[in-house]
Amino acid sequence: MTSRTESDQARPPGDPAPAQPSSAPPPDPAATDEGPRGTPRHPAHRNSVDWPEARRIAADAPTGPLPTVVLPLAEARGRVLAQPLTALTDLPAFDTSAMDGWAVAGPGPWRLSGRVLAGEQGPVSLPDGTAVGIATGARLPRGATAVLRSEHGTVRRGTLHATEPGGPQPGQDVRPRGQECHSGDELLPAGAVVTPVVLGLAAAAGYDELALFPRPTVEVLVLGDELLTAGLPEDGRIRDALGPFLHPWLCALGAEVLATRRITDEAEALLDAVANSAADVVVTTGGTASGPVDFVKPVLRRLGAGLLVDGVRVRPGHPMLLAELPGGRHLVGLPGNPLAAVSGVVTLVQPLLRALAGHPAPPTGTARAAAAVPGHPVDTRLVPVALGSGAEVPPLARPLRFNGPAMLRGLATADALAVVPPGGSAAGDDVELLALPWARTALPAGASESPSPT
Ligand SMILES: Nc1nc2c(c(=O)[nH]1)N[C@H]1C(S)=C(S)[C@@H](COP(=O)(O)OP(=O)(O)OC[C@H]3O[C@@H](n4cnc5c(N)ncnc54)[C@H](O)[C@@H]3O)O[C@H]1N2
Numbered sequence: 001m002t003s004r005t006e007s008d009q010a011r012p013p014g015d016p017a018p019a020q021p022s023s024a025p026p027p028d029p030a031a032t033d034e035g036p037r038g039t040p041r042h043p044a045h046r047n048s049v050d051w052p053e054a055r056r057i058a059a060d061a062p063t064g065p066l067p068t069v070v071l072p073l074a075e076a077r078g079r080v081l082a083q084p085l086t087a088l089t090d091l092p093a094f095d096t097s098a099m100d101g102w103a104v105a106g107p108g109p110w111r112l113s114g115r116v117l118a119g120e121q122g123p124v125s126l127p128d129g130t131a132v133g134i135a136t137g138a139r140l141p142r143g144a145t146a147v148l149r150s151e152h153g154t155v156r157r158g159t160l161h162a163t164e165p166g167g168p169q170p171g172q173d174v175r176p177r178g179q180e181c182h183s184g185d186e187l188l189p190a191g192a193v194v195t196p197v198v199l200g201l202a203a204a205a206g207y208d209e210l211a212l213f214p215r216p217t218v219e220v221l222v223l224g225d226e227l228l229t230a231g232l233p234e235d236g237r238i239r240d241a242l243g244p245f246l247h248p249w250l251c252a253l254g255a256e257v258l259a260t261r262r263i264t265d266e267a268e269a270l271l272d273a274v275a276n277s278a279a280d281v282v283v284t285t286g287g288t289a290s291g292p293v294d295f296v297k298p299v300l301r302r303l304g305a306g307l308l309v310d311g312v313r314v315r316p317g318h319p320m321l322l323a324e325l326p327g328g329r330h331l332v333g334l335p336g337n338p339l340a341a342v343s344g345v346v347t348l349v350q351p352l353l354r355a356l357a358g359h360p361a362p363p364t365g366t367a368r369a370a371a372a373v374p375g376h377p378v379d380t381r382l383v384p385v386a387l388g389s390g391a392e393v394p395p396l397a398r399p400l401r402f403n404g405p406a407m408l409r410g411l412a413t414a415d416a417l418a419v420v421p422p423g424g425s426a427a428g429d430d431v432e433l434l435a436l437p438w439a440r441t442a443l444p445a446g447a448s449e450s451p452s453p454t
């Protein structure tokens, strides 16, 4: 019985048909120059590399991470700790009253003398049988054995009496020095995101500034004279779908986006923009193939750039490329089809940014294919999936419709991208998941660290 799969239904006319899953080993790509279903592979993609290899090359492309940055707390929010947050002090830094009332020494009644507020030195020590008025957060004098809450005591002629039988227990309502941490304790590991709470914790622990992973700078160059930035498609022109999503996506990946610029379909304009970009990474969209106005590769040649990745055996997105520009900066050429560009982001941009920032690779996610996912004979497929909300471990991944290279509709409702190996995945197979930075569903942790950076 043959049935049309969701991805088949979503496949637009002219898009390559994926092969059915099979247990037969995929043909050796090195031994064939074939594209999908035996069609000749385009000569421009003869140098293409396997998908895991492309990710490794991107992760190894920089000579090392950019230098760590040290920023004042006020500028650190949202960035990532490059070093563990180690307490610079005990917390509390001294024995502290947890309540408003009196610091008492020994059993009552107590002779009362003065008061100490938060931030004041107060009496150095409290002899047995004496008490001092104390505010929440004030330092406890040496010799104090407990705090008597203001609602639990009464003062008559200079003497404090407990109104509850037995008076306060030793240590009652005292926050002892080091209760939360001792100086030198690790409060958070390197790699933790600096949330508003982390800012507060860092300040409490004595920090004025934090050592943070650098944010690689990126400039996005959107190519294509057919692209409109407003209104409806007309006269063969379409809306730019990549400019709007690349900026926030790259920021979510830890980049600082210097600009997103439209470049006209002229080689000189592109050459000028790439040569003069101040960014660590230039990301271009479109123009990677061999059409009449596909100038990315010719411009890279003219600039003397080295092509590190020239096509990847992945669908969609196989014309993606990675180059090292003179001076050590990098350029990622994303294909123009929107889902193909996404494929280029997760395959090349993400590992490159992670390597530049010095971030460790997070664990991969794993799910179980809820249905057969057709594969390509030799290329990896990246397929938008929705994760089941049931209790299954690993969760079920349901391939989404509208996953054609030019479509974003499936991805817009996806929780992750599933990595479908050449030949496809059968229903029930475990599939690797790639996280989408905005997805509400946390990825189910895989068994091990990702062998390739994510
Ligand atoms: N002879 C061959 N032609 C093509 C091949 C091939 O192997 N042989 N591969 C196809 C594949 S797959 C892709 S992907 C594209 C990649 O082409 P480019 O990177 O040169 O991209 P463009 O030609 O500029 O655009 C392709 C497509 O995407 C639309 N586009 C471009 N930018 C945007 C944007 N910012 N927002 C929305 N849509 C965009 C553009 O209008 C085209 O429709 O090459 C195939 N050709």
Ligand code: MOO
Pocket (backbone or CB within 6 Å): 314, 315, 316, 317, 318, 319, 335, 337, 340, 405, 406
């Ligand atoms: O199918 Mo292309 O691979 O749209 O990138």
